[in-house]
Amino acid sequence: xxxxxxxxxxxxxxxxxxxxxxxxxxxxxxxxxxxxxxxxxxxxxxxxxxxxxxxxxxxxxxxxxxxxxxxxxxxxxxxxxxxxxxxxxxxxxxxxxxxxxxxxxxxxxxxxxxxxxxxxxxxxxxxxxxxxxxxxxxxxxxxxxxxxxxxxxxxxxxxxxxxxxxxxxxxxxxxxxxxxxxxxxxxxxxxxxxxxxxxxxxxxxxxxxxxxxxxxxxxxxxxxxxxxxxxxxxxxxxxxxxxxxxxxxxxxxxxxxxxxxxxxxxxxxxxxxxxxxxxxxxxxxxxxxxxxxxxxxxxxxxxxxxxxxxxxxxxxxxxxxxxx
Ligand SMILES: [Zn+2]
Numbered sequence: 288x289x290x291x292x293x294x295x296x297x298x299x300x301x302x303x304x305x306x307x308x309x310x311x312x313x314x315x316x317x318x319x320x321x322x323x324x325x326x327x328x329x330x331x332x333x334x335x336x337x338x339x340x341x342x343x344x345x346x347x348x349x350x351x352x353x354x355x356x357x358x359x360x361x362x363x364x365x366x367x368x369x370x371x372x373x374x375x376x377x378x379x380x381x382x383x384x385x386x387x388x389x390x391x392x393x394x395x396x397x398x399x400x401x402x403x404x405x406x407x408x409x410x411x412x413x414x415x416x417x418x419x420x421x422x423x424x425x426x427x428x429x430x431x432x433x434x435x436x437x438x439x440x441x442x443x444x445x446x447x448x449x450x451x452x453x454x455x456x457x458x459x460x461x462x463x464x465x466x467x468x469x470x471x472x473x474x475x476x477x478x479x480x481x482x483x484x485x486x487x488x489x490x491x492x493x494x495x496x497x498x499x500x501x502x503x504x505x506x507x508x509x510x511x512x513x514x515x516x517x518x519x520x521x522x523x524x525x526x527x528x529x530x531x532x533x534x535x536x537x538x539x540x541x542x543x544x545x546x547x548x549x550x551x552x553x554x555x556x557x558x559x560x561x562x563x564x565x566x567x568x569x570x571x572x573x574x575x576x577x578x579x580x581x582x583x584x585x586x587x588x589x590x591x592x593x594x595x596x597x598x599x600x601x602x603x604x605x606x607x608x609x610x611x
Contacts, residue, residue, distance in 0.1 A: 289319045290319055290351060290352050291316065291317055291318045291319040291351035291352055291354050292316075292317045292351070293314065293315070293316050293317075293346075293351060294314075294315050294317075295312050295313065295314050295315075296312070296313045296315070297310050297311075297312060298310060298311055298312070298313050298406060298407075299406070300366070300402065300403040300406050300407070301399050301402040301403050301406070303380070303399075304379075309366055309367065309399075309403070310366075311361060311362075311363050311364065311366055312361075312362065312363070313359065313360075313361050313410065314342075314346065314358075314359070314360040314361075314362070315357065315358070315359050315360075316349055316351060316354060316357065316358040316359075316360070317354075317357050318351065318353075318354030318355045318356050318357065318517065319351070319352055319353075319354065319355070320354075320355035320356075321355065321356065322354075322355030322356025322357070322515075322516055322517055323356045323357075323415040323416065323515050323516060323517060324356055324357040324358075324359065324413055324414045324415050324416075325356070325357070325358045325359070325414060325415070325416050325417075325418065325511065325512065325515060325517060326359045326361075326410055326411050326413075326414035326416070326417050326418070327342065327358065327359070327360050327361070327417075327418040327419075327420065327508065328360070328361040328362075328364040328407065328418075328419055328420065328474075329341065329342050329361070329362050329363065329364065329420040330362065330363045330364055330365060330368075330369050330420075331364035331365045331368075331387045331388055331419065331421075331474065332365065332368060332373075332374045332375075332386075332387070332388065332421060332493075333363070333365050333366070333367070333368025333369030333370065333371060333372065333373055333374075334368065334369075334372045334373055334374055334493045334494050335374075335420075335421050335422040335493045336369075336422070336493070336494065336496065337420075337422045337490045337491065337492070337493070337495075337496060337497060337500055337501050337504060338362075338420025338421065338422065338488075338490060338504065339362045339363060340496045340501045340504075341420060341490070341501055341504035341505050341508060342360050342362040342420070342508075343362065344501065344505045345360065345505055345508050345509070346360070348505070348509075350518070353518055353519055354512075354517055354518060355516060355517060355518075356515070356516070356517045358512070358517065359410050359413075359414065361407060361410070364387070364403075364407060365387050365400075365403065367380055367399075368387070372494060374386070374493075376399065376400070380399050381398045381399040381400045382398065383397065383398035383400070383401065384398065384400055384401075384469070384472075385400075386400075386469075387400040387403060387404060388419075388472070388473050388474060389468075389469040389470075389472035389473070390404050390472050391404050391408065391472050391473060391474045391476070391477035391478075392404060392405065392408045392411075392477045392481075393405030393406070393407070393408050404474075408477075411474070411478055411481075411483070412481065414483060415483065415484075415515070416443055416483060416484045416485070416511070416515055417474065417475065417478040417483050417484070417485035417486070418443075418447070418485075418486055418488065418508065418511060419473075419474045419475050419485070419486070419487045419488075420487075420488055420490065420504065421487055421488065421489050421490070422489060422490045422491055422492060422493045422500075423489040423490075423491060423492070423493070423588060424492075424493070424588055424590065424600075426492075426553055426588060426589050426590065426591045427489060427491055427492070427553065427587060427588040427603075428450070428451055428491075428553040428554050428585075428587040428588070429449045429450075429451070429488070429489060429490050429491050429500050429503055430449050430450075430451040430452065430453050430488075430489050430587060431444040431447045431449050431451075431452050431453070431486050431487065431488045431489070431507075432444075432452075432453045432454075432455050432475065432486065432487040432488075432489065432532055433452065433453075433454060433455070433475075433485070433486050433487075434454070434455060434456075434457050434475070434476070434479045434485075435454035435455060435456045435457070435460065435531065436454075436456075436460070437479055437484070439484035440479060440484045440485055440486060441454070442484065442514065443484045443485070443486050443511060443514065443515075444486045445522075445525065445527060446507075446510050446511050446513070446514035446522035447486060447488055447507035447508075447510060447511055448503075448506065448507050448510050448522065448523070448525055448527075449488065449503065449507065449527070450525075450526075450527060450528060450554075451527065451528050451529075451530065451554075451585065451587060451605070452527050452528070452529045452530070453529075453530055453531065453532040453587070453605055454529065454530070454531050454532065454608065455470075455531075455532040456531070457470070457471070457476055457479065458471070473487070474487075475487045488504060488507060490503065490504045510522035510523070528585060528607070529607075529608050530584060530585050530587075530605030530606055530607050530608055531605060531606040531608055532605060536588075536600045536601075536602065536603045536604070537563055537578050537579075537580065537581060537600070537601045537602040537603070537604065538598055538599060538600055538601060539566055539576065539578070539595040539596065539597050539598060539599045539600075539601055540566070540575070540576045540578075540597060541566050541575035541576050541597055542566075542595060542596045542597045543566045543567050543568050543569060543575050543576075543595065544566065544567055544569045544593045544594060544595070545564055545565070545566050545578075545590065545593050545594075545595045545601055546564055546565050546567070546593065547563065547564040547589055547590075547591065547602075548562045548563055548564050548565075551563065551564070551586065551589060552586075552589075553586055553587055553588060553589055554585065554586065554587070555585070555586045556583075556584075556585060556586075556607075557580045557583070557584060557585070557586045557604055558580065558583050559579075559580055559581060559582050559583050560579050560580065561579060561580045562577060562578070562579055563578040563579060563580055563586075563589070563601060563602045564578050564589075564601060564602075565577055565578070566578065566595060566601075578601050578602070580602070580604050581604070582604055582606060583606075583607065584604040584605050584606045584607050585604065585605045585607060586602060586603070586604055587603050587604070587605050588600070588602060588603035589601070589602045589603075590602065
């Protein structure tokens, strides 16, 4: 019996106009025994760094001698946005799509993001499951998104183990907004189209390393490894709430200052018509909008950044589902 091996590779993702090559590190953990392959990446939105910290700890703790199969991990999938601590790249770098998570599976002869995605896609296609680590906005409940009706992806999401799982309709089943926003180009969606179980954990806040969500992410990744048979043991059975990712979120109708309703917290069950907060005029104090939930469900995001512009998202409510 061998002990397993960890190797790293410096991968060139694309070339910048100056000729500078954009590179990133790909970690490969090969177990002592054969088994499935898991592809996991973080920071394809560069400011979402909790996933990068999750992968660093995973690296430190992974017992290679107990691993059956292979884990491929990319801690920084999108270096240009990482350096800018941003979600997207400026037009100078990608005039086609500033958001890398709209271009999968990429194109080796396309724009910067398309090329970067195409390079990483080579690693995705040899995998048996995909985990794309993201973080949400401030005051978002950690959750895992998977494709509605896809049992294998739901199993992977349940194994990851956040309290809330959100199903998202895709393709023909999806609402217009899903198509309009280019969601078919998400890594998770492109991977699921290839028949791979795929999930997107959203680990709370960006820009900061938050201990509790990083710990949740590390535990989730190890449980995913157990679920897939990469590590011995089973992912524990959990009580989880399942809801549908609802795209028609509560938005600001007017610009001003937003004051969330007192006592409201992410994770709360909320009823249609229930107050979410007030947008008011900061100089006249005139209330401009009494924002309310548009449906019954679970409040999973509530903005705490008070200065809002008409159209900004104030809150997100997921539709509770009886059935997975
Ligand atoms: Zn993201």
